[in-house]
Amino acid sequence: MDINQLTLLVVDDMHFSRESLRISLGKCGITDIHTAENALQALKAVDKFSPDVILVDKMMPKVDGPKLISKIRAKDEEKDSHTYIILLTADESENALRDAMLSGADHYLYKDAGGEKIINCIEYIDTQFRAQQILKELEQQEKNQREASEQPVPPTSTATEAAAPEPMPQGETNHDGPSPQDLSCILVDDEDFSAEHLQRLMNKLKVSDVRVAKNALEALKQHKKEPADFMLVDYMMPKVDGIKLTEMIREFDRERGRFTPIVMITAAASLKKIEEAIKAGVDEYLYKPPSAHDLVQRIEAAFKKHNPESPLAQANWASFF
Template sequence: MHRIEMNELSVIVIEPSVTQSHIVERYLHNLGVRTIDMLKNGASALEEMRRTPPDLVISALYLSDMTGTDLVHSMRKESQLADIAFILISSETCFRYLDPIKQAGAVAIIPKPFSQDDLQIALQATLDFIDSPDITLENLEPESLQVLLVDDSDMARKHARRVLEAMGVEQITEARDGEEGAYQVREHYFDLVITDYNMPRMDGQELAHFIRNSSDQPSLPVIMLTSESNEHRLAMAREAGVSAITGKPFEPNTLKRLLEEVLREA
Protein backbone atom coordinates (compact mmCIF):
# COMPACT_ATOMS: atom_id res chain seq x y z
CA MET A 1 0.00 0.00 0.00
CA HIS A 2 1.31 3.47 -0.93
CA ARG A 3 2.24 5.57 2.09
CA ILE A 4 1.73 9.32 1.70
CA GLU A 5 4.93 11.35 1.57
CA MET A 6 5.55 14.86 2.87
CA ASN A 7 5.67 16.37 -0.62
CA GLU A 8 2.18 14.98 -1.28
CA LEU A 9 0.54 16.75 1.69
CA SER A 10 -2.06 19.43 1.02
CA VAL A 11 -2.02 22.00 3.82
CA ILE A 12 -4.17 24.94 4.90
CA VAL A 13 -2.43 27.44 7.17
CA ILE A 14 -4.45 29.99 9.19
CA GLU A 15 -2.17 32.68 10.61
CA PRO A 16 -3.22 36.35 10.97
CA SER A 17 0.37 37.55 11.48
CA VAL A 18 2.13 38.33 8.19
CA THR A 19 5.53 37.59 9.70
CA GLN A 20 4.47 34.25 11.20
CA SER A 21 2.65 33.19 8.03
CA HIS A 22 5.81 33.83 5.99
CA ILE A 23 7.85 31.76 8.45
CA VAL A 24 5.43 28.81 8.34
CA GLU A 25 5.15 28.93 4.54
CA ARG A 26 8.94 29.07 4.12
CA TYR A 27 9.50 26.14 6.47
CA LEU A 28 6.83 24.08 4.70
CA HIS A 29 8.42 24.77 1.30
CA ASN A 30 11.85 23.87 2.69
CA LEU A 31 10.43 20.55 3.92
CA GLY A 32 9.05 19.72 0.48
CA VAL A 33 5.37 20.61 0.94
CA ARG A 34 4.07 22.14 -2.28
CA THR A 35 0.29 22.44 -1.87
CA ILE A 36 -0.23 25.24 0.67
CA ASP A 37 -3.18 27.63 1.10
CA MET A 38 -2.40 30.61 3.36
CA LEU A 39 -5.49 32.09 5.03
CA LYS A 40 -6.07 34.69 7.75
CA ASN A 41 -9.29 33.70 9.53
CA GLY A 42 -11.32 30.69 10.58
CA ALA A 43 -14.40 31.33 8.44
CA SER A 44 -12.44 31.44 5.18
CA ALA A 45 -10.53 28.32 6.26
CA LEU A 46 -13.74 26.36 6.91
CA GLU A 47 -15.14 27.50 3.57
CA GLU A 48 -12.00 26.37 1.75
CA MET A 49 -11.95 23.03 3.62
CA ARG A 50 -15.53 22.33 2.58
CA ARG A 51 -14.62 23.00 -1.08
CA THR A 52 -11.41 20.98 -1.03
CA PRO A 53 -10.60 19.07 2.17
CA PRO A 54 -6.84 19.22 2.87
CA ASP A 55 -4.71 16.58 4.55
CA LEU A 56 -3.66 19.00 7.28
CA VAL A 57 -4.74 22.26 8.91
CA ILE A 58 -2.13 24.37 10.74
CA SER A 59 -3.60 27.19 12.81
CA ALA A 60 -2.68 29.88 15.31
CA LEU A 61 -4.70 29.92 18.53
CA TYR A 62 -6.02 33.47 18.28
CA LEU A 63 -7.70 34.38 15.00
CA SER A 64 -9.69 37.50 14.12
CA ASP A 65 -13.08 35.77 14.05
CA MET A 66 -12.62 32.73 16.34
CA THR A 67 -10.00 30.79 18.23
CA GLY A 68 -8.10 27.74 17.03
CA THR A 69 -10.16 25.82 19.58
CA ASP A 70 -13.40 26.98 17.92
CA LEU A 71 -11.96 26.03 14.55
CA VAL A 72 -10.94 22.47 15.40
CA HIS A 73 -14.22 21.82 17.23
CA SER A 74 -16.16 23.09 14.19
CA MET A 75 -14.14 20.70 12.03
CA ARG A 76 -14.83 17.74 14.32
CA LYS A 77 -18.61 18.37 14.08
CA GLU A 78 -18.68 18.08 10.27
CA SER A 79 -18.32 14.58 8.84
CA GLN A 80 -16.42 15.85 5.79
CA LEU A 81 -13.84 17.62 8.00
CA ALA A 82 -13.82 15.45 11.12
CA ASP A 83 -10.78 13.36 10.24
CA ILE A 84 -8.51 16.14 8.96
CA ALA A 85 -5.23 16.36 10.87
CA PHE A 86 -4.80 19.53 12.95
CA ILE A 87 -1.65 21.24 14.25
CA LEU A 88 -1.71 24.26 16.56
CA ILE A 89 1.14 26.80 16.63
CA SER A 90 0.92 29.02 19.70
CA SER A 91 2.89 30.73 22.46
CA GLU A 92 0.05 29.89 24.88
CA THR A 93 1.08 27.63 27.77
CA CYS A 94 -2.06 27.63 29.93
CA PHE A 95 -3.51 24.12 30.33
CA ARG A 96 -7.15 25.24 30.19
CA TYR A 97 -6.62 26.80 26.75
CA LEU A 98 -4.56 23.99 25.25
CA ASP A 99 -6.35 20.94 26.69
CA PRO A 100 -9.56 21.31 24.60
CA ILE A 101 -7.41 21.28 21.45
CA LYS A 102 -5.48 18.22 22.62
CA GLN A 103 -8.77 16.50 23.49
CA ALA A 104 -10.07 17.28 19.99
CA GLY A 105 -7.27 15.13 18.61
CA ALA A 106 -4.58 17.60 17.54
CA VAL A 107 -1.64 15.67 16.14
CA ALA A 108 0.79 18.26 17.50
CA ILE A 109 1.01 21.56 19.36
CA ILE A 110 4.09 23.57 18.41
CA PRO A 111 5.15 26.28 20.87
CA LYS A 112 6.38 29.64 19.61
CA PRO A 113 9.14 30.39 18.83
CA PHE A 114 9.71 27.24 16.79
CA SER A 115 12.26 25.90 14.34
CA GLN A 116 11.95 24.10 11.02
CA ASP A 117 12.95 20.91 12.85
CA ASP A 118 9.98 21.35 15.22
CA LEU A 119 7.65 21.64 12.24
CA GLN A 120 9.24 18.61 10.57
CA ILE A 121 8.56 16.48 13.67
CA ALA A 122 4.93 17.64 13.66
CA LEU A 123 4.59 16.84 9.96
CA GLN A 124 5.96 13.36 10.55
CA ALA A 125 3.34 12.88 13.27
CA THR A 126 0.77 14.01 10.71
CA LEU A 127 1.93 11.36 8.23
CA ASP A 128 1.64 8.75 11.00
CA PHE A 129 -1.87 10.04 11.79
CA ILE A 130 -3.02 9.93 8.17
CA ASP A 131 -1.43 6.57 7.40
CA SER A 132 -0.37 4.73 10.56
CA PRO A 133 3.02 3.07 10.03
CA ASP A 134 3.52 -0.66 10.35
CA ILE A 135 4.71 -1.23 13.92
CA THR A 136 5.73 -4.67 15.14
CA LEU A 137 5.34 -5.54 18.80
CA GLU A 138 8.40 -7.53 19.89
CA ASN A 139 7.85 -10.96 21.48
CA LEU A 140 4.09 -10.46 21.78
CA GLU A 141 1.05 -11.87 19.98
CA PRO A 142 -0.94 -8.68 19.34
CA GLU A 143 -3.87 -10.44 17.70
CA SER A 144 -4.60 -12.22 21.00
CA LEU A 145 -4.41 -9.10 23.20
CA GLN A 146 -7.65 -7.82 24.74
CA VAL A 147 -7.30 -4.02 25.04
CA LEU A 148 -9.69 -1.57 26.69
CA LEU A 149 -9.43 1.99 25.31
CA VAL A 150 -10.96 4.68 27.54
CA ASP A 151 -11.25 8.33 26.42
CA ASP A 152 -14.09 10.85 26.25
CA SER A 153 -12.74 12.23 22.95
CA ASP A 154 -14.01 10.34 19.89
CA MET A 155 -11.08 11.63 17.84
CA ALA A 156 -8.50 10.59 20.45
CA ARG A 157 -9.99 7.08 20.64
CA LYS A 158 -10.05 6.83 16.86
CA HIS A 159 -6.38 7.80 16.57
CA ALA A 160 -5.30 5.41 19.35
CA ARG A 161 -7.32 2.60 17.76
CA ARG A 162 -5.64 3.19 14.39
CA VAL A 163 -2.20 3.00 16.00
CA LEU A 164 -3.11 -0.16 17.91
CA GLU A 165 -4.49 -1.77 14.76
CA ALA A 166 -1.27 -0.87 12.94
CA MET A 167 0.53 -2.90 15.63
CA GLY A 168 -1.70 -5.87 14.86
CA VAL A 169 -4.07 -5.50 17.83
CA GLU A 170 -7.48 -6.75 16.75
CA GLN A 171 -9.55 -7.01 19.94
CA ILE A 172 -10.21 -3.45 21.13
CA THR A 173 -13.11 -2.41 23.37
CA GLU A 174 -13.90 1.31 23.70
CA ALA A 175 -15.36 3.26 26.65
CA ARG A 176 -16.25 6.97 26.75
CA ASP A 177 -15.22 7.64 30.35
CA GLY A 178 -13.89 5.94 33.48
CA GLU A 179 -17.31 4.81 34.61
CA GLU A 180 -17.91 2.94 31.35
CA GLY A 181 -14.35 1.64 31.61
CA ALA A 182 -14.95 0.31 35.14
CA TYR A 183 -18.09 -1.43 33.92
CA GLN A 184 -16.12 -3.14 31.12
CA VAL A 185 -13.44 -4.28 33.59
CA ARG A 186 -16.13 -5.77 35.83
CA GLU A 187 -17.72 -7.62 32.92
CA HIS A 188 -14.75 -8.70 30.78
CA TYR A 189 -11.13 -9.85 30.97
CA PHE A 190 -8.46 -7.54 29.51
CA ASP A 191 -4.72 -7.72 29.01
CA LEU A 192 -4.29 -3.94 28.97
CA VAL A 193 -6.13 -0.67 29.65
CA ILE A 194 -5.22 2.54 27.82
CA THR A 195 -6.93 5.55 29.36
CA ASP A 196 -7.11 9.32 29.29
CA TYR A 197 -6.76 11.25 32.56
CA ASN A 198 -9.36 14.04 32.46
CA MET A 199 -12.83 12.60 31.79
CA PRO A 200 -16.36 13.19 33.10
CA ARG A 201 -17.99 11.01 35.78
CA MET A 202 -14.81 9.02 36.56
CA ASP A 203 -11.34 10.13 35.50
CA GLY A 204 -8.32 7.98 34.64
CA GLN A 205 -6.84 8.15 38.13
CA GLU A 206 -10.11 6.96 39.68
CA LEU A 207 -10.33 4.18 37.09
CA ALA A 208 -6.80 3.01 37.93
CA HIS A 209 -7.68 3.07 41.66
CA PHE A 210 -10.81 1.01 40.96
CA ILE A 211 -8.82 -1.55 38.97
CA ARG A 212 -6.16 -1.92 41.67
CA ASN A 213 -8.51 -2.00 44.66
CA SER A 214 -12.01 -3.06 43.63
CA SER A 215 -11.77 -5.24 40.52
CA ASP A 216 -11.05 -8.91 39.88
CA GLN A 217 -8.04 -7.84 37.75
CA PRO A 218 -5.86 -5.87 40.21
CA SER A 219 -2.64 -6.50 38.25
CA LEU A 220 -4.10 -5.29 34.94
CA PRO A 221 -1.55 -2.94 33.24
CA VAL A 222 -2.82 0.63 32.79
CA ILE A 223 -1.23 3.10 30.35
CA MET A 224 -2.35 6.72 30.61
CA LEU A 225 -2.32 8.96 27.51
CA THR A 226 -2.91 12.48 28.75
CA SER A 227 -2.46 16.18 28.08
CA GLU A 228 -2.27 16.76 31.84
CA SER A 229 0.94 18.59 32.78
CA ASN A 230 0.47 19.11 36.51
CA GLU A 231 3.21 17.02 38.12
CA HIS A 232 1.29 16.62 41.39
CA ARG A 233 -1.74 15.19 39.58
CA LEU A 234 0.46 12.91 37.49
CA ALA A 235 2.17 11.68 40.68
CA MET A 236 -1.26 10.94 42.16
CA ALA A 237 -2.13 8.92 39.05
CA ARG A 238 1.03 6.85 39.48
CA GLU A 239 0.20 6.31 43.15
CA ALA A 240 -3.28 5.16 42.12
CA GLY A 241 -1.69 2.39 40.06
CA VAL A 242 -1.06 3.72 36.57
CA SER A 243 1.71 1.62 35.03
CA ALA A 244 3.02 4.19 32.53
CA ILE A 245 2.15 7.72 31.38
CA THR A 246 2.81 9.52 28.10
CA GLY A 247 1.61 12.81 26.71
CA LYS A 248 -0.99 13.75 24.14
CA PRO A 249 -0.40 13.95 21.26
CA PHE A 250 1.68 10.76 21.38
CA GLU A 251 4.21 9.21 19.03
CA PRO A 252 3.16 5.73 17.78
CA ASN A 253 6.58 4.31 18.63
CA THR A 254 6.30 5.69 22.17
CA LEU A 255 3.05 3.77 22.66
CA LYS A 256 4.69 0.67 21.17
CA ARG A 257 7.56 0.91 23.67
CA LEU A 258 5.20 1.37 26.62
CA LEU A 259 3.05 -1.58 25.54
CA GLU A 260 6.10 -3.82 25.34
CA GLU A 261 7.37 -2.64 28.75
CA VAL A 262 4.14 -2.97 30.73
CA LEU A 263 3.12 -6.28 29.13
CA ARG A 264 6.54 -7.81 29.79
CA GLU A 265 6.19 -6.82 33.44
CA ALA A 266 2.61 -8.07 33.75
Protein backbone atom coordinates (compact mmCIF):
# COMPACT_ATOMS: atom_id res chain seq x y z
CA MET A 1 0.00 0.00 0.00
CA ASP A 2 1.32 3.43 -1.01
CA ILE A 3 0.05 5.84 1.65
CA ASN A 4 0.77 8.86 -0.56
CA GLN A 5 -1.59 7.55 -3.24
CA LEU A 6 -4.59 7.04 -0.94
CA THR A 7 -7.86 8.88 -1.35
CA LEU A 8 -9.23 9.69 2.09
CA LEU A 9 -12.57 11.02 3.34
CA VAL A 10 -12.99 12.70 6.76
CA VAL A 11 -16.55 12.85 8.10
CA ASP A 12 -17.13 15.07 11.15
CA ASP A 13 -19.77 17.69 11.94
CA MET A 14 -17.18 19.94 13.57
CA HIS A 15 -15.19 22.14 11.14
CA PHE A 16 -12.22 22.37 13.52
CA SER A 17 -11.93 18.56 13.75
CA ARG A 18 -12.12 18.12 9.97
CA GLU A 19 -9.44 20.73 9.33
CA SER A 20 -7.17 19.41 12.09
CA LEU A 21 -7.25 15.92 10.58
CA ARG A 22 -6.74 17.25 7.05
CA ILE A 23 -3.68 19.24 8.11
CA SER A 24 -2.26 16.44 10.27
CA LEU A 25 -2.65 13.83 7.51
CA GLY A 26 -1.31 16.26 4.91
CA LYS A 27 1.91 16.60 6.89
CA CYS A 28 2.25 12.81 6.69
CA GLY A 29 2.10 12.83 2.88
CA ILE A 30 -1.61 12.24 2.17
CA THR A 31 -2.80 14.97 -0.18
CA ASP A 32 -6.02 13.59 -1.69
CA ILE A 33 -8.27 14.33 1.29
CA HIS A 34 -11.97 15.16 1.10
CA THR A 35 -14.23 16.24 3.94
CA ALA A 36 -17.93 15.98 4.78
CA GLU A 37 -19.84 17.48 7.70
CA ASN A 38 -22.77 15.04 7.73
CA ALA A 39 -23.89 11.65 6.47
CA LEU A 40 -25.61 12.97 3.33
CA GLN A 41 -22.47 14.79 2.19
CA ALA A 42 -20.40 11.73 3.05
CA LEU A 43 -22.50 9.37 0.93
CA LYS A 44 -22.29 11.77 -2.03
CA ALA A 45 -18.50 11.97 -1.57
CA VAL A 46 -18.27 8.16 -1.48
CA ASP A 47 -20.06 7.97 -4.84
CA LYS A 48 -17.99 10.79 -6.37
CA PHE A 49 -14.48 10.07 -5.07
CA SER A 50 -14.51 6.33 -4.13
CA PRO A 51 -12.23 6.88 -1.12
CA ASP A 52 -9.86 4.12 -0.03
CA VAL A 53 -10.16 5.11 3.64
CA ILE A 54 -12.94 6.89 5.54
CA LEU A 55 -12.60 8.42 9.01
CA VAL A 56 -16.05 8.68 10.59
CA ASP A 57 -16.94 10.60 13.74
CA LYS A 58 -19.19 8.57 16.01
CA MET A 59 -21.34 11.41 17.36
CA MET A 60 -23.06 13.40 14.60
CA PRO A 61 -26.57 14.91 14.47
CA LYS A 62 -29.45 13.11 12.70
CA VAL A 63 -27.37 10.23 11.27
CA ASP A 64 -24.54 9.19 13.56
CA GLY A 65 -21.29 7.41 12.67
CA PRO A 66 -22.41 3.78 13.10
CA LYS A 67 -25.53 4.35 10.95
CA LEU A 68 -23.44 6.02 8.25
CA ILE A 69 -20.99 3.12 8.29
CA SER A 70 -23.81 0.63 7.72
CA LYS A 71 -24.89 2.64 4.67
CA ILE A 72 -21.32 2.69 3.31
CA ARG A 73 -21.03 -1.07 3.85
CA ALA A 74 -24.22 -1.54 1.81
CA LYS A 75 -22.56 0.36 -1.04
CA ASP A 76 -19.44 -1.80 -0.65
CA GLU A 77 -21.55 -4.93 -0.94
CA GLU A 78 -23.15 -3.69 -4.16
CA LYS A 79 -19.70 -3.03 -5.67
CA ASP A 80 -18.09 -6.16 -4.15
CA SER A 81 -15.44 -3.94 -2.56
CA HIS A 82 -14.21 -3.10 0.93
CA THR A 83 -13.51 0.45 2.05
CA TYR A 84 -11.29 0.79 5.10
CA ILE A 85 -13.32 2.58 7.78
CA ILE A 86 -12.05 3.94 11.09
CA LEU A 87 -14.58 5.06 13.70
CA LEU A 88 -13.41 8.15 15.62
CA THR A 89 -14.76 8.46 19.14
CA ALA A 90 -14.23 10.44 22.34
CA ASP A 91 -15.56 7.47 24.31
CA GLU A 92 -12.70 5.81 26.19
CA SER A 93 -14.87 3.13 27.78
CA GLU A 94 -15.25 -0.47 26.60
CA ASN A 95 -18.38 0.68 24.72
CA ALA A 96 -16.10 2.19 22.05
CA LEU A 97 -14.86 -1.26 21.05
CA ARG A 98 -18.34 -2.73 21.02
CA ASP A 99 -19.76 0.15 18.94
CA ALA A 100 -16.94 -0.13 16.39
CA MET A 101 -17.46 -3.87 15.98
CA LEU A 102 -21.23 -3.68 15.69
CA SER A 103 -21.10 -0.76 13.24
CA GLY A 104 -18.93 -2.59 10.71
CA ALA A 105 -15.86 -0.38 11.15
CA ASP A 106 -12.47 -1.97 10.59
CA HIS A 107 -11.01 -0.24 13.62
CA TYR A 108 -11.52 2.65 15.98
CA LEU A 109 -9.35 5.49 17.28
CA TYR A 110 -9.82 8.23 19.84
CA LYS A 111 -10.56 11.63 18.35
CA ASP A 112 -7.26 13.12 19.45
CA ALA A 113 -5.33 10.70 17.19
CA GLY A 114 -2.78 12.46 14.98
CA GLY A 115 -1.79 11.74 11.39
CA GLU A 116 0.99 9.28 12.21
CA LYS A 117 -1.25 7.19 14.46
CA ILE A 118 -3.99 7.15 11.82
CA ILE A 119 -1.53 6.02 9.15
CA ASN A 120 -0.28 3.22 11.43
CA CYS A 121 -3.89 2.15 11.89
CA ILE A 122 -4.53 2.18 8.13
CA GLU A 123 -1.44 0.05 7.49
CA TYR A 124 -2.52 -2.38 10.20
CA ILE A 125 -6.02 -2.68 8.71
CA ASP A 126 -4.54 -3.23 5.24
CA THR A 127 -2.21 -5.99 6.48
CA GLN A 128 -5.06 -7.73 8.28
CA PHE A 129 -7.39 -7.46 5.29
CA ARG A 130 -4.81 -8.86 2.87
CA ALA A 131 -4.07 -11.72 5.26
CA GLN A 132 -7.76 -12.59 5.42
CA GLN A 133 -8.00 -12.55 1.61
CA ILE A 134 -5.15 -15.05 1.45
CA LEU A 135 -6.90 -17.24 4.02
CA LYS A 136 -10.08 -17.23 1.97
CA GLU A 137 -8.20 -18.11 -1.23
CA LEU A 138 -6.41 -21.02 0.46
CA GLU A 139 -9.64 -22.30 1.97
CA GLN A 140 -11.36 -22.11 -1.42
CA GLN A 141 -8.49 -24.04 -3.03
CA GLU A 142 -8.77 -26.75 -0.37
CA LYS A 143 -12.54 -26.89 -0.85
CA ASN A 144 -12.17 -27.24 -4.63
CA GLN A 145 -9.60 -30.02 -4.17
CA ARG A 146 -11.88 -31.90 -1.77
CA GLU A 147 -14.87 -31.60 -4.12
CA ALA A 148 -12.77 -32.77 -7.07
CA SER A 149 -11.59 -35.87 -5.17
CA GLU A 150 -15.02 -36.89 -3.89
CA GLN A 151 -16.76 -39.73 -5.71
CA PRO A 152 -20.51 -39.38 -6.42
CA VAL A 153 -22.72 -41.58 -4.23
CA PRO A 154 -25.11 -43.93 -6.16
CA PRO A 155 -28.73 -42.80 -5.71
CA THR A 156 -29.85 -45.82 -3.67
CA SER A 157 -32.22 -45.64 -0.76
CA THR A 158 -29.46 -46.80 1.61
CA ALA A 159 -27.11 -44.05 0.45
CA THR A 160 -29.87 -41.48 0.73
CA GLU A 161 -30.62 -42.54 4.27
CA ALA A 162 -26.92 -42.49 5.16
CA ALA A 163 -26.52 -38.99 3.72
CA ALA A 164 -29.52 -37.60 5.58
CA PRO A 165 -28.38 -35.15 8.23
CA GLU A 166 -28.96 -36.11 11.81
CA PRO A 167 -31.32 -33.85 13.77
CA MET A 168 -29.56 -31.03 15.57
CA PRO A 169 -29.31 -31.61 19.32
CA GLN A 170 -31.57 -29.38 21.36
CA GLY A 171 -28.62 -27.45 22.76
CA GLU A 172 -27.49 -26.47 19.27
CA THR A 173 -30.62 -24.40 18.64
CA ASN A 174 -29.67 -21.75 21.16
CA HIS A 175 -28.84 -18.78 18.94
CA ASP A 176 -27.64 -16.69 21.87
CA GLY A 177 -24.81 -19.08 22.64
CA PRO A 178 -22.78 -19.15 25.84
CA SER A 179 -21.05 -16.04 27.08
CA PRO A 180 -17.23 -15.71 27.05
CA GLN A 181 -17.29 -16.21 30.83
CA ASP A 182 -18.21 -19.85 30.19
CA LEU A 183 -15.17 -20.54 28.01
CA SER A 184 -11.60 -21.61 28.64
CA CYS A 185 -8.56 -20.40 26.73
CA ILE A 186 -4.94 -21.51 26.58
CA LEU A 187 -2.66 -18.58 25.76
CA VAL A 188 0.77 -19.60 24.46
CA ASP A 189 3.54 -16.98 24.27
CA ASP A 190 7.14 -17.07 25.52
CA GLU A 191 7.32 -13.27 25.85
CA ASP A 192 5.94 -11.93 29.14
CA PHE A 193 4.92 -8.58 27.66
CA SER A 194 2.93 -10.15 24.84
CA ALA A 195 1.31 -12.69 27.16
CA GLU A 196 0.29 -9.94 29.59
CA HIS A 197 -1.19 -7.89 26.74
CA LEU A 198 -3.28 -10.86 25.57
CA GLN A 199 -4.35 -11.58 29.14
CA ARG A 200 -5.63 -8.02 29.47
CA LEU A 201 -7.63 -8.46 26.27
CA MET A 202 -9.10 -11.72 27.55
CA ASN A 203 -10.03 -10.00 30.80
CA LYS A 204 -11.72 -7.29 28.74
CA LEU A 205 -13.69 -9.99 26.98
CA LYS A 206 -14.48 -11.44 30.43
CA VAL A 207 -13.03 -14.88 29.67
CA SER A 208 -12.48 -16.12 33.22
CA ASP A 209 -10.51 -19.34 32.56
CA VAL A 210 -7.29 -18.21 30.86
CA ARG A 211 -4.32 -20.53 31.21
CA VAL A 212 -0.91 -19.17 30.20
CA ALA A 213 1.82 -21.41 28.78
CA LYS A 214 5.33 -20.14 28.06
CA ASN A 215 6.13 -22.78 25.45
CA ALA A 216 4.49 -25.27 23.12
CA LEU A 217 5.11 -28.40 25.20
CA GLU A 218 3.62 -26.78 28.30
CA ALA A 219 0.56 -25.75 26.26
CA LEU A 220 0.13 -29.26 24.85
CA LYS A 221 0.40 -30.73 28.36
CA GLN A 222 -2.28 -28.33 29.64
CA HIS A 223 -4.56 -29.09 26.70
CA LYS A 224 -4.22 -32.85 27.17
CA LYS A 225 -5.01 -32.52 30.88
CA GLU A 226 -8.01 -30.24 30.34
CA PRO A 227 -8.83 -29.30 26.71
CA ALA A 228 -9.48 -25.61 26.14
CA ASP A 229 -12.41 -24.18 24.19
CA PHE A 230 -10.00 -22.12 22.09
CA MET A 231 -6.28 -21.26 21.90
CA LEU A 232 -4.18 -18.16 21.17
CA VAL A 233 -0.79 -19.31 19.87
CA ASP A 234 2.37 -17.31 19.24
CA TYR A 235 4.18 -18.17 16.01
CA MET A 236 7.80 -17.69 17.09
CA MET A 237 8.77 -19.78 20.12
CA PRO A 238 12.03 -21.58 20.97
CA LYS A 239 12.42 -25.30 20.21
CA VAL A 240 8.79 -25.96 19.20
CA ASP A 241 7.09 -23.13 17.28
CA GLY A 242 3.40 -22.34 16.90
CA ILE A 243 3.09 -24.26 13.62
CA LYS A 244 4.35 -27.50 15.17
CA LEU A 245 2.18 -26.97 18.26
CA THR A 246 -0.88 -26.54 16.03
CA GLU A 247 -0.10 -29.82 14.27
CA MET A 248 0.22 -31.60 17.64
CA ILE A 249 -3.05 -30.11 18.90
CA ARG A 250 -4.83 -31.15 15.71
CA GLU A 251 -3.51 -34.73 16.05
CA PHE A 252 -4.61 -34.89 19.70
CA ASP A 253 -8.06 -33.50 18.84
CA ARG A 254 -8.60 -35.87 15.91
CA GLU A 255 -8.06 -38.87 18.15
CA ARG A 256 -10.82 -37.59 20.42
CA GLY A 257 -13.25 -36.35 17.81
CA ARG A 258 -12.98 -32.70 18.80
CA PHE A 259 -11.75 -29.50 17.16
CA THR A 260 -10.18 -26.59 19.02
CA PRO A 261 -10.35 -23.15 17.36
CA ILE A 262 -6.80 -21.76 17.09
CA VAL A 263 -5.86 -18.12 16.45
CA MET A 264 -2.18 -17.58 15.67
CA ILE A 265 -0.61 -14.29 16.75
CA THR A 266 2.73 -13.26 15.26
CA ALA A 267 5.08 -10.41 14.52
CA ALA A 268 6.08 -12.07 11.23
CA ALA A 269 4.16 -10.35 8.43
CA SER A 270 4.99 -12.92 5.77
CA LEU A 271 2.43 -14.33 3.36
CA LYS A 272 4.45 -17.55 3.20
CA LYS A 273 4.10 -17.95 6.96
CA ILE A 274 0.35 -17.43 6.68
CA GLU A 275 0.16 -20.28 4.17
CA GLU A 276 2.24 -22.51 6.47
CA ALA A 277 -0.07 -21.71 9.37
CA ILE A 278 -3.24 -22.53 7.43
CA LYS A 279 -1.83 -25.81 6.16
CA ALA A 280 -0.91 -26.76 9.75
CA GLY A 281 -4.51 -26.19 10.86
CA VAL A 282 -4.54 -22.62 12.16
CA ASP A 283 -8.00 -21.06 11.82
CA GLU A 284 -7.24 -17.35 12.01
CA TYR A 285 -4.14 -15.15 11.91
CA LEU A 286 -3.31 -11.86 13.67
CA TYR A 287 -0.28 -9.58 13.79
CA LYS A 288 1.26 -8.34 17.03
CA PRO A 289 0.15 -6.45 18.95
CA PRO A 290 -3.52 -7.28 18.26
CA SER A 291 -6.27 -4.91 19.31
CA ALA A 292 -9.27 -6.19 21.26
CA HIS A 293 -11.43 -5.37 18.21
CA ASP A 294 -9.41 -7.55 15.83
CA LEU A 295 -8.89 -10.35 18.35
CA VAL A 296 -12.63 -10.69 19.00
CA GLN A 297 -13.35 -10.73 15.26
CA ARG A 298 -10.82 -13.52 14.70
CA ILE A 299 -12.08 -15.57 17.65
CA GLU A 300 -15.63 -15.28 16.30
CA ALA A 301 -14.46 -16.35 12.84
CA ALA A 302 -12.52 -19.32 14.25
CA PHE A 303 -15.58 -20.69 16.04
CA LYS A 304 -17.79 -20.20 12.98
CA LYS A 305 -15.30 -22.03 10.78
CA HIS A 306 -15.68 -25.33 12.64
CA ASN A 307 -19.40 -25.52 13.28
CA PRO A 308 -21.43 -22.53 12.07
CA GLU A 309 -24.58 -23.89 13.72
CA SER A 310 -23.13 -24.27 17.21
CA PRO A 311 -24.02 -21.83 20.00
CA LEU A 312 -20.34 -20.87 20.27
CA ALA A 313 -20.32 -19.77 16.63
CA GLN A 314 -23.63 -17.94 16.88
CA ALA A 315 -22.70 -15.94 19.96
CA ASN A 316 -22.38 -12.20 19.33
CA TRP A 317 -19.11 -11.60 21.14
CA ALA A 318 -19.17 -7.82 20.89
CA SER A 319 -22.37 -7.68 22.93
CA PHE A 320 -20.54 -9.03 25.98
CA PHE A 321 -18.38 -5.93 26.37
